[in-house]
Amino acid sequence: xxxxxxxxxxxxxxxxxxxxxxxxxxxxxxxxxxxxxxxxxxxxxxxxxxxxxxxxxxxxxxxxxxxxxxxxxxxxxxxxxxxxxxxxxxxxxxxxxxxxxxxxxxxxxxxxx
Amino acid sequence: xxxxxxxxxxxxxxxxxxxxxxxxxxxxxxxxxxxxxxxxxxxxxxxxxxxxxxxxxxxxxxxxxxxxxxxxxxxxxxxxxxxxxxxxxxxxxxxxxxxxxxxxxxxxxxxxxxx
Numbered sequence: 001x002x003x004x005x006x007x008x009x010x011x012x013x014x015x016x017x018x019x020x021x022x023x024x025x026x027x028x029x030x031x032x033x034x035x036x037x038x039x040x041x042x043x044x045x046x047x048x049x050x051x052x053x054x055x056x057x058x059x060x061x062x063x064x065x066x067x068x069x070x071x072x073x074x075x076x077x078x079x080x081x082x083x084x085x086x087x088x089x090x091x092x093x094x095x096x097x098x099x100x101x102x103x104x105x106x107x108x109x110x111x112x113x
Numbered sequence: 114x115x116x117x118x119x120x121x122x123x124x125x126x127x128x129x130x131x132x133x134x135x136x137x138x139x140x141x142x143x144x145x146x147x148x149x150x151x152x153x154x155x156x157x158x159x160x161x162x163x164x165x166x167x168x169x170x171x172x173x174x175x176x177x178x179x180x181x182x183x184x185x186x187x188x189x190x191x192x193x194x195x196x197x198x199x200x201x202x203x204x205x206x207x208x209x210x211x212x213x214x215x216x217x218x219x220x221x222x223x224x225x226x227x228x
Contacts, residue, residue: 034212043221049216099169099212101148103156
């Protein structure tokens, strides 16, 4: 079964600082990996996804993630945090042959002035 | 272009009751998936409907059932409600069933409280 673990339920960064949100996966087959963002009282929005093409994936809002098979990781980064980046971030891995997602527990990102 | 719409946005039920949640997919989408998000947790896959049939199912009991109509809208039904069913129920739609080639678009959810 495929699963993901997000390290750190809360991350706080200063505005302008690097954002690093960690995700490690467990999968018996080559995984498909996703990052979603959830703003308060809203649904989830896809930031980016890895589907076995380039290992460095660029997404929306300046976010990117790198698939590292040797480390079973898919960490999300952004060079410079904005106040508007404050939200809940979820890493997910595909399940059921790509028809459903197994989500991690999420990381709440706080951006301070 | 309207996105995924869900109703109701909030509702309160008591243990043992039944509830129906509704979802209209994004225009052009034919596949609907339902997820349960408990407080402080990530969403958990309940099931997926495509061509009016349940195609995939997560680890949820038979108390959870669904339906998809010819216009692709969908319902989630939960019978014999338990306190533990209190959660945000998210509907997501896509064009086609595969998440590899497609993308899930989520609604804002229906928040169910069971007392």
